[in-house]
Amino acid sequence: xxxxxxxxxxxxxxCITAQIKTPQPSPSATIVxxxxxxxxxxxxxxxxxxxxxVFGGLVAYNKIWRTGANKATKITFDENFFFGGAKVKKGxxxxxxxxxxKEWYVLLNKExxxxxxxxxxxxxxxxxxxxxxxxTKDFTESFTIEFGNFNSFSAVLSLKWANTLINIDIxxxxxxxxxxxxxxxxxxxxxxxxxxxxxxxxVDNTSEEEMALEWINIAIEKKPDAFWMMYxxxxxxxxxxxNKEAVITxxxxxxxxxxxxxDYGYTLRCKNLIKEIKSK
Numbered sequence: 001x002x003x004x005x006x007x008x009x010x011x012x013x014x015c016i017t018a019q020i021k022t023p024q025p026s027p028s029a030t031i032v033x034x035x036x037x038x039x040x041x042x043x044x045x046x047x048x049x050x051x052x053x054v055f056g057g058l059v060a061y062n063k064i065w066r067t068g069a070n071k072a073t074k075i076t077f078d079e080n081f082f083f084g085g086a087k088v089k090k091g092x093x094x095x096x097x098x099x100x101x102k103e104w105y106v107l108l109n110k111e112x113x114x115x116x117x118x119x120x121x122x123x124x125x126x127x128x129x130x131x132x133x134x135x136t137k138d139f140t141e142s143f144t145i146e147f148g149n150f151n152s153f154s155a156v157l158s159l160k161w162a163n164t165l166i167n168i169d170i171x172x173x174x175x176x177x178x179x180x181x182x183x184x185x186x187x188x189x190x191x192x193x194x195x196x197x198x199x200x201x202x203v204d205n206t207s208e209e210e211m212a213l214e215w216i217n218i219a220i221e222k223k224p225d226a227f228w229m230m231y232x233x234x235x236x237x238x239x240x241x242x243n244k245e246a247v248i249t250x251x252x253x254x255x256x257x258x259x260x261x262x263d264y265g266y267t268l269r270c271k272n273l274i275k276e277i278k279s280k
Contacts (some may be wrong), residue, residue, distance in 0.1 A: 026069035031145060036153035038079035042095075044101060045069040046142045054162040054198050055099050064107075064117040067097045067159065068143055072114040080173040083132065084129035087173075097159070097166070104166055134165040152205050175205055181249050186215070192222035196229050199236065204216030209240045227256035234273055243277045250274050 026047040033040050036162045047069040052058050053083040059065050067073045081088050084106060098105040108127035114120065139214045142162040149156040154171040182198040190198070196219040203212035223229065230253040237246035250270040257263035257270075 007124065026143075028196065029072070030147075033147040033155065035081075035155045035170060035176050036079075037178065038077070038090075038172055040078070040081070040147070040155075040157075040170065041076040042073065042145050043076075044073035044095075044143075044145055045071070046144065048142050049139075049162050051271050054163055056101070057097055057227050059135055061100055064120055065097050065099060065233060066114070068145075070115070072096065072116065073110070073145070074112050075108070082169075082171040082173065083127055084168050084170075086127045086129055088127060095119065099133070099164075102132065104133050104164070105129070106131055106168060129168075131166055134167070136160070136163050136165045139163055148149060150267070164187075174219065179206065192226070192229075195219035195222070196226075196232070200232055203232075203236050203239055208276070209236060212236050213240065225256070227253050227260065229268050230263045231270055231273075233268065238273065238277060240270070243280075247274050247277055 006046065018024045025044040027058055028043070028045050028267055031042045033042075043069045055061065055194040071098075074092055075095045076092040077088060078080040078088045079090050081090070088108060092112050093108040093110060094114055096107040096117060098107070106127070106129050108123055110124040110126060111121060132181060140162060143161040144159075146160070147155045147157050148158060153175045154169065157168040157170050159168075178201065182194075182201060185194055195215040199216035199219060202208045202215070213233070213236050216229060216236055220226065220229050220233065232247035234253060237243075237249060250273050253270045254267050257267045
């Protein structure tokens, strides 16, 4: 009877504690970042240093690591990407690493449901790149994955823990798609704004400055009171090395913007552009 009561008490206590949520030793995190025109999503867990030696200790050198804790880290690309220079099709992948003292390997694998690295299968591997680790002065207590160094269609994916930093260049492959979309749109009878947006895209992301200038001129012809378009014409001229015309166009923009109720900051932009040109 006592034994039955004891078992009943243990069972009841287990049921109660099962309903109580407690903090995770290595809390999970999700980061969603827009790179170019598409998202990159990372799901991972964040172990802490907790006064332990991390690389070469807690995480052994030259052995595969889940790159976090608990379930293997997962990265999802909404479009085709370059990952560390390697082409990767859109989709989800597990992210593993093999840390070394002087060189790390960063791996992407098609199997996304792995818990740890025990069942890692090389046959499902789609990327393996080598990267030199960097030693940092700043100490990172909790393992961190973050994005930075953004350009129009690229960014840097960083892995940080303790005093170690791994930087991986990533680049969306959608720039060509956007370029083709603009070409198709502009061939089928675009508006002033279409030419304007096309000109800005081409001057910022291609070497087709002549085409950008042609398109911004058409946009201005269609909408001659658009002083913001004039500013971007000045910017295109500057990039082409035609500084004299760039300054004249920027000054015309300032004059046009002064007559508007709101210049939306373009007067200051033009003054800064002129100052930048004349300082060289």
